[in-house]
Amino acid sequence: MKFEPLAIDGAFSVDMEAHVDERGFFARSWSAEAFAAQGLEAAVAESSISFNRLAWTLRGLHYQLDPHAETKLVRCTRGSAFDVVVDLRPSSRTFKRFAAVTISADNWRAVYVPEGCAHGFETLEPNTEILYQISRAYAPDSARGVRWNDPAFRIPWPAPPSCISERDRDYSDFMA
Numbered sequence: 001m002k003f004e005p006l007a008i009d010g011a012f013s014v015d016m017e018a019h020v021d022e023r024g025f026f027a028r029s030w031s032a033e034a035f036a037a038q039g040l041e042a043a044v045a046e047s048s049i050s051f052n053r054l055a056w057t058l059r060g061l062h063y064q065l066d067p068h069a070e071t072k073l074v075r076c077t078r079g080s081a082f083d084v085v086v087d088l089r090p091s092s093r094t095f096k097r098f099a100a101v102t103i104s105a106d107n108w109r110a111v112y113v114p115e116g117c118a119h120g121f122e123t124l125e126p127n128t129e130i131l132y133q134i135s136r137a138y139a140p141d142s143a144r145g146v147r148w149n150d151p152a153f154r155i156p157w158p159a160p161p162s163c164i165s166e167r168d169r170d171y172s173d174f175m176a
Helices: 031-038
Strands: 002-005 012-015 020-021 024-026 045-053 055-062 072-078 078-086 098-104 110-111 117-123 130-132 143-145
Touching: 045 055, 045 098, 055 078, 072 078, 072 098, 072 117, 078 110, 078 130, 110 117
Parallel strands: none
Antiparallel strands: 002 012, 012 110, 020 024, 045 130, 055 117, 055 143, 072 110, 072 130, 078 098, 078 117
C-alpha cells in the first residue's frame, strides 16, 4: 500500500498496489502492520456501509468526541465521491483546514481520517456506496458534526446537495 500525506496533519490517501494478470488484479486493501508502520491507528472496531441513491447526496461533516474519538478508513466500493477531512484540533498546525480527495470504485483510493477531524462526502454519481473501517464503536452521545457549508472552512463542494439530512443541514457554525 502507498500512503500519501494530505493537507491535514495525520490524514492520508491510501492507494492499493495491484498485482495484475489476465484474471484482473489482486491487492491488499488493509494491513494492520502497514498502518502501524506508518504510525497510524491500526485497530478496527466496526465496519459500516453507506449506500446513496442520488448523485450530489451529502453526508457529514461528522466526528466523535473524546473518549470515543475515532479514526476512519473510507473507501468507495461503487460509484464515486468527493471525500473531505476537516481538522478540528485546536493544537494542530492545520486547524480549520480541509483536504478533499475523489474516491471511486475505479481508482480504489481510500482516505485515512485521524482522530479529531470531521469527515464527510458528496456523491458524484447515483448509487454510490462507501465502506468505512472505524477504530472505535459508535457512541451516540459523543456523535457531533459541523455544517457542510460552514464559512469557517470554505469547502468548494462540487455541487449544491440534492439530498442531505436535516441534522447535517442544520448544524450550527463551528466555534473554536
